[in-house]
Amino acid sequence: xxARGVSPLMPTPANGAWSLQRALQILIVDDDALVRETxxxxxxxxxxxxxxxxxxxxxxxxxxxxxxxxxxxVFCDLxxxxxxxxxxxxxxxxxxxxxxxxxxxxxxxxxxxxxxAAADGGRAALACTMAKPFAVGEIxxxxxxxxxGG
Numbered sequence: 001x002x003a004r005g006v007s008p009l010m011p012t013p014a015n016g017a018w019s020l021q022r023a024l025q026i027l028i029v030d031d032d033a034l035v036r037e038t039x040x041x042x043x044x045x046x047x048x049x050x051x052x053x054x055x056x057x058x059x060x061x062x063x064x065x066x067x068x069x070x071x072x073x074v075f076c077d078l079x080x081x082x083x084x085x086x087x088x089x090x091x092x093x094x095x096x097x098x099x100x101x102x103x104x105x106x107x108x109x110x111x112x113x114x115x116x117a118a119a120d121g122g123r124a125a126l127a128c129t130m131a132k133p134f135a136v137g138e139i140x141x142x143x144x145x146x147x148x149g150g
Contacts, residue, residue: 023049030077057083068095078105100127
């Protein structure tokens with residue numbers, strides 16, 4: 001993962017590698033600052049829109065509750081102290097957030113499948129799951145999908 005600086009392999013808006021149909025409002029939620037900063041850097045370098053970071057689930061729930069129509073996409077870690085990714089997902093669904101949630105985990109595909117099955121009340125907000133570490137191409141594909149409304 002890249003913490004700071006632009007990797008020469010990462011497309012940037014300046015080099016015309018791609019463009020989104022519309023700018024997204026993105027919330028990145030992870031208790032690991034390196035993951036948060038790296039994902040934020042990738043999203044920003046891709047020119048996807050405005051990024052807001054939350055260091056944990058409780059902070060994310062507060063942001064989404066205050067402004068349920070603000071975020072188009074929430075990248076959220078599954079396992080965090082306090083409020084976890086499922087708590088954030090349920091809160092997004094409960095306030096009628098129009099955006100989608102991508103649950104992320106570095107603890108394996110099995111945990112992501114279990115989280116998907118346990119999503120119950122938040123299923124409407126759950127877009128997909130994503131294993132960490134992630135690739136730039138995977139993030140780019142998700143951003144393009146949601147910029148098209150999907």
